[in-house]
Amino acid sequence: xxxxxxxxxxxxxxxxxxxxxxxxxxxxxxxxxxxxxxxxxxxxxxxxxxxxxxxxxxxxxxxxxxxxxxxxxxxxxxxxxxxxxxxxxxxxxxxxxxxxxxxxxxxxxxxxxxxxxxxxxxxxxxxxxxxxxxxxxxxxxxxxxxxxxxxxxxxxxxxxxxxxxxxxxxxxxxxxxxxxxxxxxxxxxxxxxxxxxxxxxxxxxxxxxxxxxxxxxxxxxxxxxxxxxxxxxxxxxxxxxxxxxxxxxxxxxxxxxxxxxxxxxxxxxxxxxxxxxxxxxxxxxxxxxxxxxxxxxxxxxxxxxxxxxxxxxxxxxxxxxxxxxxxxxxxxxxxxxxxxxxxxxxxxxxxxxxxxxxxxxxxxxxxxxxxxxxxxxxxxxxxxxxxxxxxxxxxxxxxxxxxxxxxxxxxxxxxxxxxxxxxxxxxxxxxxxxxxxxxxxxxxxxxxxxxxxxxxxxxxxxxxxxxxxxxxxxxxxxxxxxxxxxxxxxxxxxxxxxxxxxxxxxxxxxxxxxxxxxxxxxxxxxx
Amino acid sequence: xxxxxxxxxxxxxxxxxxxxxxxxxxxxxxxxxxxxxxxxxxxxxxxxxxxxxxxxxxxxxxxxxxxxxxxxxxxxxxxxxxxxxxxxxxxxxxxxxxxxxxxxxxxxxxxxxxxxxxxxxxxxxxxxxxxxxxxxxxx
Numbered sequence: 001x002x003x004x005x006x007x008x009x010x011x012x013x014x015x016x017x018x019x020x021x022x023x024x025x026x027x028x029x030x031x032x033x034x035x036x037x038x039x040x041x042x043x044x045x046x047x048x049x050x051x052x053x054x055x056x057x058x059x060x061x062x063x064x065x066x067x068x069x070x071x072x073x074x075x076x077x078x079x080x081x082x083x084x085x086x087x088x089x090x091x092x093x094x095x096x097x098x099x100x101x102x103x104x105x106x107x108x109x110x111x112x113x114x115x116x117x118x119x120x121x122x123x124x125x126x127x128x129x130x131x132x133x134x135x136x137x138x139x140x141x142x143x144x145x146x147x148x149x150x151x152x153x154x155x156x157x158x159x160x161x162x163x164x165x166x167x168x169x170x171x172x173x174x175x176x177x178x179x180x181x182x183x184x185x186x187x188x189x190x191x192x193x194x195x196x197x198x199x200x201x202x203x204x205x206x207x208x209x210x211x212x213x214x215x216x217x218x219x220x221x222x223x224x225x226x227x228x229x230x231x232x233x234x235x236x237x238x239x240x241x242x243x244x245x246x247x248x249x250x251x252x253x254x255x256x257x258x259x260x261x262x263x264x265x266x267x268x269x270x271x272x273x274x275x276x277x278x279x280x281x282x283x284x285x286x287x288x289x290x291x292x293x294x295x296x297x298x299x300x301x302x303x304x305x306x307x308x309x310x311x312x313x314x315x316x317x318x319x320x321x322x323x324x325x326x327x328x329x330x331x332x333x334x335x336x337x338x339x340x341x342x343x344x345x346x347x348x349x350x351x352x353x354x355x356x357x358x359x360x361x362x363x364x365x366x367x368x369x370x371x372x373x374x375x376x377x378x379x380x381x382x383x384x385x386x387x388x389x390x391x392x393x394x395x396x397x398x399x400x401x402x403x404x405x406x407x408x409x410x411x412x413x414x415x416x417x418x419x420x421x422x423x424x425x426x427x428x429x430x431x432x433x434x435x436x437x438x439x440x441x442x443x444x445x446x447x448x449x450x451x452x453x454x455x456x457x458x459x460x461x462x463x464x465x466x467x468x469x470x471x472x473x474x475x476x477x478x479x480x481x482x483x484x485x486x487x488x489x490x491x492x493x494x495x496x497x498x499x500x501x502x503x504x505x506x507x508x509x510x511x512x513x514x515x516x517x518x519x520x521x522x523x524x525x526x527x
Numbered sequence: 528x529x530x531x532x533x534x535x536x537x538x539x540x541x542x543x544x545x546x547x548x549x550x551x552x553x554x555x556x557x558x559x560x561x562x563x564x565x566x567x568x569x570x571x572x573x574x575x576x577x578x579x580x581x582x583x584x585x586x587x588x589x590x591x592x593x594x595x596x597x598x599x600x601x602x603x604x605x606x607x608x609x610x611x612x613x614x615x616x617x618x619x620x621x622x623x624x625x626x627x628x629x630x631x632x633x634x635x636x637x638x639x640x641x642x643x644x645x646x647x648x649x650x651x652x653x654x655x656x657x658x659x660x661x662x663x664x665x666x
Contacts, residue, residue, distance in 0.1 A: 109642070109645075109652075115649055116645045116646050116649060117642075117645055117652065118642040118643060118645050118646060119642065120642065123642070138600060139600060139601050139604070140601050141599060141600075141601075142599060143599060143601065144601075298594070301592070302591040302592055303594070304594060305594045306594070314594070314595075315595065319594055319595040319596060319597075320529050320595040320596070320597040321529035321595060321596035321597050321655075323529065323653070324529050324652050324653040324654065324655060325528075325529025325530060325531060325534075325596055325597065325655045326529070326531055326590075326596040326655065327596055328529075328653070328655070329531055329655060448663075449663045450663040451663065486653050486662065489649065489650065489653065489662045489663070490662050490663025491663070493650075493662050493663055494663060504649060506647045506648060509646060509647060509648070509649050510646055510647060513646045
């Protein structure tokens, strides 16, 4: 069985034993490979019609749609260096203070385990826990209550159930993908190195790239501090495991500087304040904002976001309609610089408004152990007892160079940015260099409205990408559960236009939803 | 929900005609005062007409003052009050009949739109409430 309608002769099959030798340099340098090249290099060829690289939630959601559209597991290859699709996401949420029992920042009907978003997580929680509270909450939000959001554990358990239903494991191949090359005659080869060090070539008509964050990026001052001092104890990034900070503060009272005004800062504050309130820890918190929001802000009377005490408030990563309403439609029509500006207008640091957080901070301010201020870090200096932070003023023209304050603290928890340049991923860097992929106005991977990576089509083959690496395209919410579902839907609709899968219409949708409710595997084939 | 104006009109038309129509057909014989189908269908059409000409454009305008450009779920339920009162003023029907029909029809439409509709149309929620609109597409 092959996955191709090829234009130039038969497809070579190999049964070569996997090779642990490095790829020959001439092959690495070649932008297009023939089947013979791959055979000569001693790589066994495995055929899959669809290959998805990453294996996280982005891959999972696409495979979910493919399976629901009737694609058999034998046509799908998930090339992944993680086992469970939620593994990386759970790591990042856990270290940034959202363990399984805490709630995510995600809408009730954004369900990566259910393409319909129905029943939503609020409905499911109400049924499981026999309470009307979640339903009342979604009915009156966000006017009379904050947005209801699911617990992290709820989402992971639901993903596990769906993974079993769609037979995820049957598609999953463990290993590290180093590169993808165009295939002479159409399609692609993706080279996977298994955990035993042996290489395999996956020949596919479609390649989907969903490798998540290209890498952690620290602000320059933090990076410089690390390079200079080697310190990873006193100044930490919130996306790293930094439990030692909370443990040390339990043993000995101290002062912490929290930096940033986003959701992660809110989470870290909650943890510090919970420890103080519940365990009697005597931590003092200093909170540094680069942009200090105090009240409603925006550029016009129909474009105003709420805020207070430094924070800008927004329920989710983007204004809600960016996922499927007015703002989505607007962004869909913007190119180049206009698009970049629109991202900027919708963006900035923000955090959801949660009554419990606001109460906690108000109490803390009143008792005098939490204070926040505006500024940027001028420099960090390690001292015998902690860190000396020089803080510079922010002016309209940017940061002022002369320090306005010096803060001496025991620890700094940096809650700013996560994402590095896409070139910090070896795979994406290679993709940019050899396959014709380019960058969008925000510098990430340039994808079409169907999430096809522009410039990479190869005969009958197409490459797609979804997730954080594509931020800056026609759709803002790419790095979210619902955004991954939108991307997957756009991709399978494109595949349906090419005749590779059956379009999920109303009848198939209803039948497959019914099977979902009964936990039966999706129907394969055309029916 | 995050409707566009065109999506609002499409959703209003579809749900009022299909869900509102079916529910009206089913409940008319059971309503107090035993109204005829002519009266209940007239009430439904007046609600639809006002929705198209008055309410949806007004809601769309109000939505512009929301940062999120969304229309929270609860709004879809409480707007029965303003819409119901204005339609009643135009209609010549007994209050008890009208209130019973309106309550049942409105709640059915709202409940279907709040979730189950997505079982039938997986693209609707990404399309601002439009039905005939593909997702993605184009270059």
